[in-house]
Amino acid sequence: MKAYSAVLKARLSVLLQYRSAALAGLAAQVFWGFIKVMILEAFYAQSGNSEPLTLAQATTFIWLGQAFLQLIPWNIDKELEQQIKTGNVAYELLRPLDLYFFWFFRAVAMRLVPALMRSLPLFLFAGLAYALPPPVSLTAALSFIFSLSAAILLSSAITTLVIISLFWTISGEGIQRLLPHITLLLSGMTVPLPLFPNWMQPFLNLQPFRGIIDIPSRIYVGIIPSQEVFYYIGFQFAWFLFFVLAGRWLLKRAIKRFVVLGG
Amino acid sequence: MAIISVDSLWKEFSVPKRRKGFFGGIASLFSREYLTKIALDHVSFQINEGELVGYIGPNGAGKSTTVKILSGILVPNGGQVKVMGRTPWEHRIETVKEIGVIFGQRTQLWWDLPAIESFELLKEIYHISDSVYKRSLESLVEALELSRLLEIPVRQLSLGQRMRCDIAASLLHEPKILFLDEPTIGLDAVSKIAVRDFIRKLNKERKVTIMLTTHDMDDIESLCSRVLILNEGKIFLDGSLSTLRKKMAPERRLIVDLIHDQEWISDPQATVIKQDGQRIWLSFDPSLISTQAMITRVTSKYSIRDLYVENPPVEEIIARFYQDVNL
Numbered sequence: 001m002k003a004y005s006a007v008l009k010a011r012l013s014v015l016l017q018y019r020s021a022a023l024a025g026l027a028a029q030v031f032w033g034f035i036k037v038m039i040l041e042a043f044y045a046q047s048g049n050s051e052p053l054t055l056a057q058a059t060t061f062i063w064l065g066q067a068f069l070q071l072i073p074w075n076i077d078k079e080l081e082q083q084i085k086t087g088n089v090a091y092e093l094l095r096p097l098d099l100y101f102f103w104f105f106r107a108v109a110m111r112l113v114p115a116l117m118r119s120l121p122l123f124l125f126a127g128l129a130y131a132l133p134p135p136v137s138l139t140a141a142l143s144f145i146f147s148l149s150a151a152i153l154l155s156s157a158i159t160t161l162v163i164i165s166l167f168w169t170i171s172g173e174g175i176q177r178l179l180p181h182i183t184l185l186l187s188g189m190t191v192p193l194p195l196f197p198n199w200m201q202p203f204l205n206l207q208p209f210r211g212i213i214d215i216p217s218r219i220y221v222g223i224i225p226s227q228e229v230f231y232y233i234g235f236q237f238a239w240f241l242f243f244v245l246a247g248r249w250l251l252k253r254a255i256k257r258f259v260v261l262g263g
Numbered sequence: 264m265a266i267i268s269v270d271s272l273w274k275e276f277s278v279p280k281r282r283k284g285f286f287g288g289i290a291s292l293f294s295r296e297y298l299t300k301i302a303l304d305h306v307s308f309q310i311n312e313g314e315l316v317g318y319i320g321p322n323g324a325g326k327s328t329t330v331k332i333l334s335g336i337l338v339p340n341g342g343q344v345k346v347m348g349r350t351p352w353e354h355r356i357e358t359v360k361e362i363g364v365i366f367g368q369r370t371q372l373w374w375d376l377p378a379i380e381s382f383e384l385l386k387e388i389y390h391i392s393d394s395v396y397k398r399s400l401e402s403l404v405e406a407l408e409l410s411r412l413l414e415i416p417v418r419q420l421s422l423g424q425r426m427r428c429d430i431a432a433s434l435l436h437e438p439k440i441l442f443l444d445e446p447t448i449g450l451d452a453v454s455k456i457a458v459r460d461f462i463r464k465l466n467k468e469r470k471v472t473i474m475l476t477t478h479d480m481d482d483i484e485s486l487c488s489r490v491l492i493l494n495e496g497k498i499f500l501d502g503s504l505s506t507l508r509k510k511m512a513p514e515r516r517l518i519v520d521l522i523h524d525q526e527w528i529s530d531p532q533a534t535v536i537k538q539d540g541q542r543i544w545l546s547f548d549p550s551l552i553s554t555q556a557m558i559t560r561v562t563s564k565y566s567i568r569d570l571y572v573e574n575p576p577v578e579e580i581i582a583r584f585y586q587d588v589n590l
Contacts, residue, residue: 006387014375091371093336094364095388096356256338 003097004105011109022117025070029118030125033066037130052194057221060133061192063126064217070114071151072187072212073158074180076172077103077110084166093255100248103163107156115152136222143229147216150236154211157243158183164247167254188214194223208243211236265345266440266472267310267333272342274303274328274496302328303339304496312439315466315473317487321585324493326476330442333474334362347439360389363433367445370429372417378428379413382435389436396435403431406461423454430461441465443475447482459485480577492584499584504577511584512575515554517545519561520569528565533557541568 037059044055053061080103083089092099126132135141162179166172184190186209193204193214204210215232218224224232277297302325310316320326331337332344335351335358344351351358372381386396404410407427417425426446433441443462447455463486465471477483483490483504490507492500500507519528521541528535528543532552537544547557554572561567 003388003390006384010373010376010380010384013380014373017375088369090331090336091364091366091369093355094334094359094371096360096390097388098356 004101007097007102008105008109011106012113015109015113016117018114019117022114025114026118026121029066029069029122033063033122033126036062036066053192053221053223056133057223058192058195059130060221061188061217063122063130063132064220065187065189065192065213067119067122067126068115068148068151068213068216069189070118071111071148071155072183072189072209073111073155073162074183076159076162076166076176076179077106080106080163081166081172084163085171099255100160100244100251104156104160104244104247107159107163108152110159111152111155135220137226139226139229140219140222143226143233144216144220147219147229147233147236150233150240151212151216154208154236154240154243157240157247158208161243161247161250164250164254167250183209183212186210187212188217192217194218208239211239264312265309266312266347267474268343268345269309269329269333270307270343271305272303272307272329272332272339272344273301273305274325274332274337274339275299275301301496303332303342305342306493306496306498308491308498308501310472310474312472313466313470314489315462315475315487317483317490318474318476318493319478319483319490319581320493320499325496326493327444329493330364330444330474330476334364334442335359360436361438362440362442363436363438364442365430365433365444365446367426367443367448370417370425371432372425372428374418375416377414377416378409378420378432381417381428381432382413385432385435391436395437399435399437400431403434406464407431407457423450423457426450426454426458430458434465437469438471440472441474443473443477445477445479446475447477447479455479455481462486480581484577492581494585507577508574508580511580513548513550514546514575515549515557516573516575517547517554517557517561518571518573519543519545519565519567522566522568528561530557530560530564533561 040058040062041055044051044058051058080089083092092102095102123132135144162175165175169175186204186207188210193210196204215224215236219229219232277299280296280298306325306329318326318329328337332339333346333351335346335355338352346358347361349358372378373384382400385391391399404413407430409427409431412420412424412428417428420428430446446462447458450458459482462473462475466473466486475482475487487504489503490500491498492507500510516536517533519542521528521543524541527538528545530545530547533545533547535543536546545557545561558570558572561570
């Protein structure tokens, strides 16, 4: 375990070097946050019906989504992609480590660093500009943090699975084009999931990506009452486990079949 | 005691066959034909503890494939391999703990971090205890003169400096076996000699068993007492450098500097292979005429300022060998 935490630590210190990227990302996310909130306001002003979210809740959803955008598994580790493409991935096997967890902790670092660097200033900003309310209760605040941690694990397991899939597709182009759209939409980042039409809700409630932004946000604004929190965090962990097992199974097959190199 | 033993190792790859043209491309979408390429064809050899063996062969001969199988990252199609008593691909994690691998063409260091941070990561990955780490880092820093390089991000190091750091990185866990894949490629003369000296010392003093893959014949000549030559998946020769010489190039060279210009040497048992101004290179077979007799004959017939005898360079022997087997 110590080896994997060392991998995580080393990756963190590499990624922390990209401060200007974080700053630029922060500016872009603030900008998009404003636009989304304005659209929502216009939408709420026009709609006569009662909506499943109040405007204040919906605005909170938007800013939480903006703050934790980087937790969404919308991209992959370029270095690993290159390694698989060139076959250099074989050399990763020279380490006395389990390759799956080696990659998984790289993914955790990749999700954690940009999210940490951007979320705090964004929280401060949205807090000041929009009077972003704090979580509805202390229990909600603690559950939110717990659920967010589960979201990081889930997202990292999805990222790792996507990386492993590159053994079969060689070029990751196709999957990398699709990934942002699917993940942004289904995690509730583009439009809060409760605002989707009713007939879509059964599907939206079961798919794994809601575990990343939607569930933590619902806990934060109190749509999920504290007595149901365990069920939702259990949901996140169940999907996490699924992606880990699927990833490990595929990686095992990939190594047996595909480590074909000349020389 | 053999630390590495390889017995009729067999590895084949199947590569999809490309069909020509547009329609061929479409046909390939539906059914693919595969070509089987034999990478290793019943290769057998043994390496004893403390040996320093040169593993050479033309590009595509199967050298890297062998090294990958020995380090457990590739599964062969047949044959027996034992590395320190274990079958590497069945016990990958235990095997890689005991070996170090250096690839001249790539680095195992983290590009954006100073080498020392990569070292500390490797310490955790290999579960190296504090005392062993301290001891091995100190001795490597001293032997490879790393003290001023450790804090610099790897991307800012020169190739020679990076290679020294890479060598240190693969030895931190004090492996018993070291695979070196072209460790001197692209290095300047000073760095090459430094790397060679270090490899020699490592083998002599720490008794590390070393398998060296290279195209640089100076590496082989200055380091290896034994060479394994691989060609098209088969072991072509396993023996000392002098065995190789006898087999491939039994002749001697006599290099003569004449006093007068434009003179030509002719001798029934020697052939002129090159002439450059007053210098002439003669080649003769020492089993037909002794070196001494050859010199006597040449010096009695011509007026000579200087002369010396040499063996054909290893480089040339190997080149000749590659040509022979590929024709």
